[in-house]
Amino acid sequence: MKDLGFSISQSRTIDLDKSDLSAYRRVVEKVPSAKLCLMCGACTATCTARNHTDFNFRKVHLLFRRGQFEGLAEELDKCMLCGKCRLVCNRGVNTRAIIYNMRIILENLNYKSIK
Amino acid sequence: MNYHPFVIPFTVGALFLFGVVFYKFYAWIAALDRKQKFMVKQNIFSFKTIRAIGEIFREALVHHNIYKKNPVLGYMHMSLAFGWFLLIVVGKIKASLYAGTFFEPPWLGIFFNFFAVDGHAFSYGEMLTFTMDFLLLIILSGLALAIIKRVKSSLLGMRKTTKHSRFDRIALSSLWFIFPLRLMAESTTASLHGNGGFLTNSVGHLIPSAIAPYAELPLWWAYSISLFVFFVALPYSRYMHIPTEVVLILLRNWGADTGEQLSGYTDIQLNSCSRCGICIDACQLNFAAGISDVQSVYFVRDARYKTLSDEVVNNCLMCGRCSNECPVGLELTLVRQQFRNKQEIPGKFYYEYTEPVESKAGVDVIYYAGCMTHLTPSIIISMKKIFEAAGVNYWFMDEDKGVCCGRPLRQQGFIQQSKNLVIKNSRIINSARAKLLVTSCPICYKSFREEYNLNLPVMHHTEYIEGLLADGRITLNASNVTVVYHDPCELGRGANIYEQPRNILRNFSLIESDYEKENSLCCGGSLSDAILDLRLQLKIRDHALGELTKDKPEVLVTACPLCKKSFVHGNKARVMDIAEIVAGNLKVIARKKQSVRKEELQLV
Numbered sequence: 001m002k003d004l005g006f007s008i009s010q011s012r013t014i015d016l017d018k019s020d021l022s023a024y025r026r027v028v029e030k031v032p033s034a035k036l037c038l039m040c041g042a043c044t045a046t047c048t049a050r051n052h053t054d055f056n057f058r059k060v061h062l063l064f065r066r067g068q069f070e071g072l073a074e075e076l077d078k079c080m081l082c083g084k085c086r087l088v089c090n091r092g093v094n095t096r097a098i099i100y101n102m103r104i105i106l107e108n109l110n111y112k113s114i115k
Numbered sequence: 116m117n118y119h120p121f122v123i124p125f126t127v128g129a130l131f132l133f134g135v136v137f138y139k140f141y142a143w144i145a146a147l148d149r150k151q152k153f154m155v156k157q158n159i160f161s162f163k164t165i166r167a168i169g170e171i172f173r174e175a176l177v178h179h180n181i182y183k184k185n186p187v188l189g190y191m192h193m194s195l196a197f198g199w200f201l202l203i204v205v206g207k208i209k210a211s212l213y214a215g216t217f218f219e220p221p222w223l224g225i226f227f228n229f230f231a232v233d234g235h236a237f238s239y240g241e242m243l244t245f246t247m248d249f250l251l252l253i254i255l256s257g258l259a260l261a262i263i264k265r266v267k268s269s270l271l272g273m274r275k276t277t278k279h280s281r282f283d284r285i286a287l288s289s290l291w292f293i294f295p296l297r298l299m300a301e302s303t304t305a306s307l308h309g310n311g312g313f314l315t316n317s318v319g320h321l322i323p324s325a326i327a328p329y330a331e332l333p334l335w336w337a338y339s340i341s342l343f344v345f346f347v348a349l350p351y352s353r354y355m356h357i358p359t360e361v362v363l364i365l366l367r368n369w370g371a372d373t374g375e376q377l378s379g380y381t382d383i384q385l386n387s388c389s390r391c392g393i394c395i396d397a398c399q400l401n402f403a404a405g406i407s408d409v410q411s412v413y414f415v416r417d418a419r420y421k422t423l424s425d426e427v428v429n430n431c432l433m434c435g436r437c438s439n440e441c442p443v444g445l446e447l448t449l450v451r452q453q454f455r456n457k458q459e460i461p462g463k464f465y466y467e468y469t470e471p472v473e474s475k476a477g478v479d480v481i482y483y484a485g486c487m488t489h490l491t492p493s494i495i496i497s498m499k500k501i502f503e504a505a506g507v508n509y510w511f512m513d514e515d516k517g518v519c520c521g522r523p524l525r526q527q528g529f530i531q532q533s534k535n536l537v538i539k540n541s542r543i544i545n546s547a548r549a550k551l552l553v554t555s556c557p558i559c560y561k562s563f564r565e566e567y568n569l570n571l572p573v574m575h576h577t578e579y580i581e582g583l584l585a586d587g588r589i590t591l592n593a594s595n596v597t598v599v600y601h602d603p604c605e606l607g608r609g610a611n612i613y614e615q616p617r618n619i620l621r622n623f624s625l626i627e628s629d630y631e632k633e634n635s636l637c638c639g640g641s642l643s644d645a646i647l648d649l650r651l652q653l654k655i656r657d658h659a660l661g662e663l664t665k666d667k668p669e670v671l672v673t674a675c676p677l678c679k680k681s682f683v684h685g686n687k688a689r690v691m692d693i694a695e696i697v698a699g700n701l702k703v704i705a706r707k708k709q710s711v712r713k714e715e716l717q718l719v
Contacts, residue, residue: 033649048486048519053468077465080519080536081527082486083642087680097645100527 019067023105027064030101036091037061043085043095049078057085057095064102073106117214117230121332122222125339128346129221135350136358139386143362146379151371158369167368175360176200180442184393187260188273194257196357202250209243225342228301228315229335232308241312248312251301254294262291275401277392277412279353286352289344296341300334303327353416359386360443373449375530381453384445388415394437394447399637403658404651406430411437411447418454426646428454432655433526433643435608439633455528465532469518469539474547480509481549481571483563485556486519487676494555494676497698498576504701505588509553512543522562526643537566545570553579555694557606557675558642564610575606576694577674581615584622590702591622598623598696599668601659601682602635603675616674616693623670623696628663636662638673640681660685672696 028034041058049055055078063072076099085095147155158164173179176197182189206224211217213231223230227247265287268276279287298318305311306319306327322330349355363383371380394411401407409430417423431451438447482502488494502509521536544552544567552573554560563573574582583589598620606612613632617625630636639655663671664687671688673679682690691699 030646046490048517051516052470052518077532078468080466080486080521080532081523081529081642082519083523084486084490086642087487087490087640087677092649094645094649096523096642100645 014066014068016066020069021065021067023067023069023102024065026105027098027101031094031097033091033093034061034098037093037095038091040090042088042090046084046088048080048082048084053078055079057099060102061095061098069106073103076103076106079103117220117223119226119229119335121336121339122220122226123339124336124343125222125225125346128343132346132349136355139350139355140358140362143379143382143386146382147366147371148374148376148378148380150374151366151378151380154370154372155366163368163370164365167365170364170368171361174364174443175357178442180444181391181393184440184442185273188264188391191257191260191264194253195261198250198254198257202247202254205243205246205250209240209247212239212243213237226335226339228304228310229331232304232310244310244312248314251294251298252314255298258291258294273392273396275392275395275407277390277395279390280416282348283352283390286345286348286354289341289348290354292341293338293345296334296338300331300338303331303334307331353388353390355386356389356443359383360389363387363443363445367444373446373453375453375456377453381450382419384450385415385419387443388412388419388445389443390416391442393440393442397436397440399432399434399436399639399655399658400430400647400651403639403655404647405654406651411441411445411451414451414454415445415447418450423454429644430646431644432604432637432639432641432647434604434637434641436634436637439608452526452528455526456530457528459531463531465535466518466539470516471539472512472516472543474512474543475510476547478508478510478547479550480507481512481544481547481552482509483512483517483520483544483552483554483559485513485554485559485676486517487558487680488555489513489517491676491679491692494679494692494694497692497694498553498555500698500701501580501583501589501694504703505583510547510549512547520556520559520562521566522558523642525562525566527645533566537562541567541569551579555676555692557603557609558677561605561609575610575612575674577606577612577616577619580694580697581618584619584697589697591697592700592702594622594700595624596670596696597626597666597668598670598672599626599628599663599666600631600693601628601638601663601671601673601678602632603673603678604635604637604641606674607635608633616672619693619697620672622700626666626668628665630659630662638675638678638681640677642677656681656685660687664688670696 039058039062043057044050047055047057055075060072060075079099081096081100083096089095178189178192178196181192203224206227210219210224210227213227214223263270264273264276298315301311301315302318303322305315306322306324309316311319366380366383373380373384390412392412395401395407398410401410409427414427417427428451433448433451435448438445441447480502482498484495484498518536518539520540521533524536525533549571552563552569552571553576554563554573555576557575560573560575563569584591600616600620602613636659637655638659639652660682668688671682671690672693673682673690674693676692679690679692
């Protein structure tokens, strides 16, 4: 069959009652502008990392929001924190700060500050 | 016998003070990192030490730097520091002459007037008494200013002064009591025995003779106890800066480097802060965004007492205005960076996914635009135009698949990740074997200069264009457009590039703003602050824009894509990068020649 670049997503259930939503609440506490995100994807379109890989701010943001942390830490490590996404965001979301805080929360141990 | 029980509090306090201070010094020096220790060993017996001693006199005693910034504040510090120092030295000389030995008890100089009631019965006695009174008067005048500053800082030209902790207040109050009590004690003794100078005798006359005999001892006791309280509080209060600054100046002159990781030198810097609060006035977060509890003075205080909060470390534009204003010369941005740095995980590599860019061989110049410049394509187009006009054989390295230079990660403390990107980019750049690397982004520029180990020189496009103009490889049309130049933080304070852009802009009608060079403002777009709210960020931008466009320039020129991007949306003036304004005014003669040559070739 000809590969058209589309595939069928596996069926899955996202039970928001059972997911851990507290982590996202912590992010929103630090970066209140996270709530403004429309998931328009402008950030992803401009992303330096996206140019090399399938890293996608919209996706990681959504996964984190729903508490689906599996493999997310590795995904977040793809970001170079260059900040382009923050500048193109038409809602004024500090996307860079969201990534930074998600990283800190997910890998609390590895990203230990040397205070 | 020159002894009375009231000297005990003073003596105990002084012994405690010396013990604690020397223990702390020892611990910090032992905790210096290897490189810092090496620099100390290299330079301890060199001319640098003599230079350092000169600086200690100038800064720790006379406070020349503060004087330059604010003469009243400078006088206040000088009168207290240098005045007290001389009071101790002259007191010591006086006591030695009186006792006839150099090894008189240490308290004799401090409580001299109480013991030496027999007037001035020794050589130079009267002259020395006059000097002591004069010094005391100077100190008291400084003290008066200090009290005024505490009550109403605006009278001394400071918009905001530091809010102090309770412990600092204890030390501060005891310091305020020391000199008035000394004056009162000496005056009371003078009224009884007539052994004072012009000041203490005059004040002594005002004291009723019925009270004097009863007030004398309590006053000397109070003086000694206030000294005791101050000495005991000193090592734990901001006044620790008095002894620590001496060590700081020595280490700095010996070439100690703040470095990436916390070390003894960090502690020395943290303890050298006098919490004068000059950084609060310098900070845009304060005067443009109204945040006044995260400034360097509070950061340093919290770091010292280990009560640092996330917000205080991270809510900072890292623009460097505070380090520039700091009278002690603390490297505040670098120290803050140290506290942001995260632990490295050995053996872990990041950004494995990036596809290696094939470097183009046989070019003279590599052009690295930088991530941000890709958001301002006009800069890229202009740079291409300039390269072509000058006939440069260049390669646009990150035209398609560039990776970040690593500095944004570094500023957020992800050192390891940043280093991985540095390795990736270095490999590409070094293998091209070109002669020069030009970048359009000051952030990348600073990163290339400081973190990379490259086999070629690096230039920001302001330097490069200045060189092209100076060599006559490009020429500009005469223009009388009025322009004002905004120094980007990373290019100005960060990399000391001030003259090159101004030399280019001399071809236009350049007007000066109130915020030139070291004093330039941050555009608010700084990547370093992952906390600042957009609303406040825009406040900072609007304030900066307002200041820069006060004289209604036609164009606001900057040299950083991030600054441009911030200012463009402020809608106050036309904003251009320096490359754009140059490209827009290029004389096309050089280009015509080239095309003519091509036509000739075709004919042949």
